[in-house]
Amino acid sequence: MFFVASKVIFFFIQPSNVAFFALLLGGLLMFRHPRWGKRFLAVGLGIVVLFGFLPGGNLLVLPLEERFGSRVEPVPVGKISGIILLGGFEDIAVTKARGALAVNEAAERLTETLRLAKALPYAKIIFTGGSGSLFGGSGVAEPVRQFFIDAGIAPDRIVIEKDSRNTYENAVFTKALLKPSPDDRWVLVTSAYHMPRSVGIFRKVGYNVVPYPVDFRTRGWQDALSPFDSIADGLKRTDLAAREWIGLVAYWLSGRTSALFPGP
Known part of the structure; x- marks a missing residue:
């Protein structure tokens, strides 16, 4: 049940899909309820600009990638099972x-x-x-x-x-x-x-x-200011990070992880 629920819920709340649904709904509402149509269009366009072009996706993924630092030890030392x-x-x-x-x-x-x-x-x-x-x-x-x-x-x-x-x-x-x-x-x-x-x-x-x-997706914190070359790349990075942040909260609330944001 947890597996199915997580897949279904994330489909509707992942940022790229939220942007699509907001733009679609906004376009439909423009014919009868233009005020609400404009609001939904603004939400959809805002997500596309902030996370598709501007480095919003990098800002979300960088704390995750930097939590355990860059790999500095080529091979772990000590007994490894x-x-x-x-x-x-x-x-x-x-x-x-x-x-x-x-x-x-x-x-x-x-x-x-x-x-x-x-x-x-x-x-x-x-x-x-x-x-x-x-x-x-x-x-x-x-x-x-x-x-x-x-x-x-x-x-x-x-x-x-x-x-x-x-x-x-x-x-x-x-x-x-x-x-x-x-x-x-x-x-x-x-x-x-x-x-x-x-x-x-x-x-x-x-x-x-x-x-x-x-499998680092960023070079480091310098990418916090780097826009994406394509909107698709930015939204993909954002979806990736959003899945992890939502997963961290969901697993913590369900008692499946040792901490809300595990670290070294």
Whole structure:
């Protein structure tokens, strides 16, 4: 229920859709209720300008990306039990259609995990991720497993969890497989903007995680003043950040995370 509700609610409140619905409603109301039509048109145009062209999207995503800082340690030191790779980098539809693993702009999650796997030869490699689609379907866990094997990772080091649909299920389902102890340390690999929510969830279920943020979407705080090259890019960045901020609040209210805004 939580999964379905989160998908439906976010569809209606994500900024790009709010802008579209406001412009559509404003245009329709102009014929009979021009005062309200103008108000809705102003809301829609305001979102497009502030978050599509001006750097509103960067202002939303930067606190998320900077929460754990830029990655300064090439390889975590000390005993590492395993490297947990969160799904989201796979292009599921293209992978299934083409028969080979296809990746999206979050591909650094995969490439950095592979680099860590070679640098930490005794650590397990755990991939967790099914399909996050509201309309069902399966993920592409087996092509991910085969990618690691083809890259030289021993099959007995690889653990696959293929049923989770969101980050909370990532943590719960992998815990059932791995049964982590308090002395274990797990490198958590995910996109920098997604790291605060991920860390809070994994801590909540009992993991001792070492955050390893990748896939940064900004260069740093200098992008707080940088407009976007296209409105589509700005709105996409805004939707990305809004999903995380809403997710942080929703998971905190439902008791699924260790803090409202988890940090180091």
